[in-house]
Amino acid sequence: MPIRVHDVVNHDASLVSRKAWSDPHLYELEKRGIFGHAWLFLAHTSQLPNLGDFVQAYMCETPIIVTHGNDGNIHALINSCSHRGLPVCRADRGNAKSFVCPYHNWNYSVEGSLQAIPQEQHLEGRTDRSLLGLKRVPRVEQWNGMIFGSFDEEIEPLDDYLGDMRWYLDAFFGRFPKGIEFIGSPQRWVIDANWKLPVENQLGDVNHGPFLHAAVIPPEANAEVFELGRSVVTAPGHGATFRLMPEGAPLEQVAWGFEGMASLLAPEVHDYLREVQARAIESVGPLRSRMKGLTYGVFPNLSFLWSNTAFKVSHPRGPGKVEYWSWSVVPADAPDAFKRILRGNHTAFFGPGGILEQEDSEAWTQQRIGSEIDFADDRPYYYGLGLNEEKPDPELPGLVGVTANEFYARNFFLRWRDALAAVEDEA
Amino acid sequence: MSTTLASPERQYEIEQWYYREARMLDGRQYQSWLALCHPEIRYVIPGRGNPQVPNRERGKEDMISIERELEGVDSDGLPIRDETMAYLMLRVERSFKANAWSENPPARTRRIVGNIEILGEDDAGALSVWSAFHLHYARPGSASFLYAGQRRDVLAPGEQAGAYLLKNREVILDMAEVAYPTLGLFL
Incomplete structure (x- = not known):
């Protein structure tokens, strides 16, 4: 008998079974119930400035090519030939006139339509090519340059799906006159961990910082998080954490970019960062100008690390493996030399070689081991910290709590449970 | 950079430097290793991707050069690591704390450094040395x-x-995918 979803997460999600992190049947339900019905992050428009530009992406385990078509539109295509299934694109990114399958040279346009079947010149019949294009991701939408795709044709519009997360994301994007851009390729690494733990880590778990990362994060930085930190859930599965700095705090205490060492080592960018913050009251308003972000999460597997400026996607590779992608994000209007300096705030601390994130990879791997042990099924993981302590706020959209309150994770698992329950009795 | 062959004495001297460095790193003597680093050190691991193979370069070695795959510090791409002495000092300091959890218990490493080739010397006497390692x-x-x-x-x-x-x-890693516990090592 496969495990039942309602036996995995209890009524208020204060208890979550170890099986949620390790069971192959639940993983198959996650694919259908969550990844089949969500908006999944694919790419940013700054990666695809020209007609014919493409980048590779994943939707769960399915390989996707995201293209800037010659029609000017963004397309998301499954990277698998309609003839024998080989990938038609092997490069991570680039600019293409067409995609050609190596096996028999079936040729596809960058918009995904099948243009040529070379074997046909030796045959009498003609195949209906209109039915044999690359399989399209049925829904592709953008918000503020962020490109998402969904396998669910009936899914709500992306704007509605993001909801109030747009307000929180804009608190960052809106600070820069030309918004943000993604720099280079994402860092990609494989971790022997379940995909949900990196997600949970960024969704609201800034509280692990003073403990897991005590070797590197100074106590005063942790004190600021305890004192001024807010955790917000705008809708189950979405969340944001940030510090709400006091009115009148000095610019460099609030400004983005001063936290990483890159700016300490590069005084020439200080004036730029201060100017960005000085404009923030005007660009994002008085309340959001005081926000000093930490981590964000968009259901199911997109994260935004404001403090060290990365977008991250946790791509599942089975119940016990994840391919983690992390893009460095910089202000689009900054001079190139500043961008190269500011990307260092990400690379030195995060990614597969990051001083901080190597500890996270370790924790996530060890949690997987804990989730696979025997004779402990009667000890589900405890998610009850701060139960019902979160409240609405007169100024901030969503429910708001202190960062030690695990309501962000409870809300994630309530949405997770319902999404899986909806498909568990499907044939 | 000159291109003349290094003298046997110079070659021996440099090989000994690399063996000493390997012994320190595998012996977890990171503080001693830092003393081998110049105050203005730049320590870089470029990102390594899978670019398009440019058809117009076909027939030439440049078509499949390693350089095309790298996102280094001078590129507009994303290196894996890009560090100065301050970062290296932070890493070394962290290594000797009990709560540096990804190294508690510490990893056991053993590296073989070979193919040590002195490619040139600039006017200030700085040597360009390329080598290969298995760790x-x-x-x-x-x-x-x-x-x-x-x-x-x-x-x-x-x-x-x-x-x-x-x-x-500059450390050029030869992995197809990063499936290692960490790239935070001193490589």
Whole structure:
């Protein structure tokens, strides 16, 4: 008998079974119930400035090519030939006139339509090519340059799906006159961990910082998080954490970019960062100008690390493996030399070689081991910290709590449970 | 940079430098290793991707050059690591704390450095040295891993005669995907 979803997460999600992190049947339900019905992050428009530009992406385990078509539109295509299934694109990114399958040279346009079947010149019949294009991701939408795709044709519009997360994301994007851009390729690494733990880590778990990362994060930085930190859930599965700095705090205490060492080592960018913050009251308003972000999460597997400026996607590779992608994000209007300096705030601390994130990879791997042990099924993981302590706020959209309150994770698992329950009795 | 062959004495001197460095790193003597680094060191691991193979370059070695795959510090791409002495000091300081959890218990490493080739010397006496390494990595409770790569170093003359300091290191890793526990090692 496969495990039942309602036996995995209890009524208020204060208890979550170890099986949620390790069971192959639940993983198959996650694919259908969550990844089949969500908006999944694919790419940013700054990666695809020209007609014919493409980048590779994943939707769960399915390989996707995201293209800037010659029609000017963004397309998301499954990277698998309609003839024998080989990938038609092997490069991570680039600019293409067409995609050609190596096996028999079936040729596809960058918009995904099948243009040529070379074997046909030796045959009498003609195949209906209109039915044999690359399989399209049925829904592709953008918000503020962020490109998402969904396998669910009936899914709500992306704007509605993001909801109030747009307000929180804009608190960052809106600070820069030309918004943000993604720099280079994402860092990609494989971790022997379940995909949900990196997600949970960024969704609201800034509280692990003073403990897991005590070797590197100074106590005063942790004190600021305890004192001024807010955790917000705008809708189950979405969340944001940030510090709400006091009115009148000095610019460099609030400004983005001063936290990483890159700016300490590069005084020439200080004036730029201060100017960005000085404009923030005007660009994002008085309340959001005081926000000093930490981590964000968009259901199911997109994260935004404001403090060290990365977008991250946790791509599942089975119940016990994840391919983690992390893009460095910089202000689009900054001079190139500043961008190269500011990307260092990400690379030195995060990614597969990051001083901080190597500890996270370790924790996530060890949690997987804990989730696979025997004779402990009667000890589900405890998610009850701060139960019902979160409240609405007169100024901030969503429910708001202190960062030690695990309501962000409870809300994630309530949405997770319902999404899986909806498909568990499907044939 | 000159292109003349290094003298046997110079070659021997530099090989000994690399063996000493490997002994310190595998012996977890990171503080001693830092003393081999120049105050202005740049320590870099470029990102390594899978670019399009340019058809117009077909027939030429450049078509499939390693350089095309790298996102280094001078590119508009994203290196894996890009560090100065301050970062390296932070890493070394962290290594000797009990709560540096990804190294508690610490990894057991053993590296073989070879193919040490002195490619040239600039006017200030700094040597351009390329080498290759295989590094075996094991941590209690984890699997073992083999790291392979190339180092492209600049060794600057130190104050004492015959001493060299590591001024520049670019580590080209040969993995197809990053499936290692960490790239936070001193490679």
